[in-house]
Amino acid sequence: MGNHCPFMPVFGAPQVMFVRGEGTQLWDANGKRYLDFLAGISVTSLGHAHPEVADAIAEQAHTLLHVSNFFANPVAARAAVMVDELLGGGGQVFFCNSGAEANEAGIKLARKFGGRGRHKVVSMLGSFHGRTLAALAATGQPAKHEPFQPMPEGFVHVPFGDIAALEAVVDGSVAAVLVECVQGEGGVIPATNEWLQQVRQLCTERGALMMIDEVQTGFARTGDWFAFQHAGVRPDVVMLAKAMGNGMPVGALWAPRDIAKVFVPGDHGSTYSGTAIATAAVCAVIDIMRRIDAPRLAREKGELITSQLLRLPGVKSVRGRGLLLGVELGEGIDAKAKQAAMLERGLVTNAVTATALRLAPPITVTVDEIGEAMAIMTEVLA
Numbered sequence: 001m002g003n004h005c006p007f008m009p010v011f012g013a014p015q016v017m018f019v020r021g022e023g024t025q026l027w028d029a030n031g032k033r034y035l036d037f038l039a040g041i042s043v044t045s046l047g048h049a050h051p052e053v054a055d056a057i058a059e060q061a062h063t064l065l066h067v068s069n070f071f072a073n074p075v076a077a078r079a080a081v082m083v084d085e086l087l088g089g090g091g092q093v094f095f096c097n098s099g100a101e102a103n104e105a106g107i108k109l110a111r112k113f114g115g116r117g118r119h120k121v122v123s124m125l126g127s128f129h130g131r132t133l134a135a136l137a138a139t140g141q142p143a144k145h146e147p148f149q150p151m152p153e154g155f156v157h158v159p160f161g162d163i164a165a166l167e168a169v170v171d172g173s174v175a176a177v178l179v180e181c182v183q184g185e186g187g188v189i190p191a192t193n194e195w196l197q198q199v200r201q202l203c204t205e206r207g208a209l210m211m212i213d214e215v216q217t218g219f220a221r222t223g224d225w226f227a228f229q230h231a232g233v234r235p236d237v238v239m240l241a242k243a244m245g246n247g248m249p250v251g252a253l254w255a256p257r258d259i260a261k262v263f264v265p266g267d268h269g270s271t272y273s274g275t276a277i278a279t280a281a282v283c284a285v286i287d288i289m290r291r292i293d294a295p296r297l298a299r300e301k302g303e304l305i306t307s308q309l310l311r312l313p314g315v316k317s318v319r320g321r322g323l324l325l326g327v328e329l330g331e332g333i334d335a336k337a338k339q340a341a342m343l344e345r346g347l348v349t350n351a352v353t354a355t356a357l358r359l360a361p362p363i364t365v366t367v368d369e370i371g372e373a374m375a376i377m378t379e380v381l382a
Helices: 051-061 074-086 099-114 133-138 142-148 163-169 193-206 227-231 276-292 294-309 335-344 367-381
Strands: 018-022 025-028 033-036 091-096 120-124 155-158 174-179 209-213 237-240 251-256 315-321 324-329 356-359
Touching (some): 033 367, 074 276, 091 099, 099 237, 133 142, 155 163, 174 193, 294 315, 294 367
Parallel strands (some): 174 209, 209 237
Antiparallel strands (some): 237 251
C-alpha cells in the first residue's frame, strides 16, 4: 500500500497481506503458505474459515442481520443462555462488539453497583484491558496512558500477584477488583491459583466485586472453559470476547442476576448489542467446542507443545496455561528478530516482550502442524 495507505497509522506497517485461511493455515497475496500459531491473538480458536461457523454466519446473513434492541431475536437469546450455562448459570449477559467494550460495560456496572463514593476500580500493573478511555485507564501500563492524559479518575494499580498490596488499597471507596488470570499482553504471565483465591476472599470480605477479564483466556484457551476455573473461584463479573466469535466481532459482559439488576434501561447499550449475525457465530462456536471437548484439546496440545519447546535451543523457559504460552528466550536473544525470521519461514508468532514470544495456535491445531512449527522454531533459534 506504500505511501497511499488508506488506514490511520495506529497499527504500524503490516508485515504480510493475508488473503485466505483454512484451519491453522494462512496464505499471503503471493500464494505463500504459513502456519498460524497466534490465531489472531487467541481469536480463531477453531481455526480459520471453520465450515460450521461460516455456514452459521452465512445462513443468518440470509435470514436476519439486525433489528435494533427495541425488539428481540431468538439467536441472541440462545447465545446468552449458552454463555450463562458455561459460566455456571444464574446470570445475565450483555453482548457488545469487543473486549474493550466488555470491560467498559463492566466498569460502569461496578460503579453503579458501588454507588456514589464507592467507584474506584483496582487493577494490576502489567494488565491490559483495552484502548477505550476507561479500559485504558484500568490498564496497568503507564506508558500507554501518557499521550491521553489526564486519564479518567478512579483507577488504582497494584503489582500483579501481590495480595498485601491489594489489601492495602481495597477500602470503602473501591467498587471492584479487575484481574486477568493470565496477563496476555503483559507477557503471558499466569496468576497463581492461591493468589486468585486470596483475591476472591478479599473481595468477599470487603464487599468489592471480583471482575475477571477473560477476553484472551476464555472459551477453552487455557485448558478449561475459563481461566478462573483452574483456581476454583466464582467471580462476580466476567468479560468475554475474542474466541467466542472465532473472528466475528463480538464480546460480552456476564454477571449474576443480583448484580446485573443494578442496570436499568438507559444505563448502558450498543447499537450492535446482540445482533443475530454475531450471536449466530457465538452459538456455533460453543456447539463445536462442546462437541470436540475444546478444553481437553487445549490442555493436551499445550502440554505437547510445552514439552517440545523446552527441548529447543535458545528457549530458557515456557509459561502460561493450555494453548496460551509465553516462550522466554535465552540471554541476549531478540524476540522481535526471531519472530520476523519465523514469519519469513512461514510461522506466525508474536514478540510479546523484548525477550519472549507468544504462541496461541488454534485449539484444532494438529500434531503434524505442531511438529512443523517446532522444526521452524528449531531452525531459527539454532
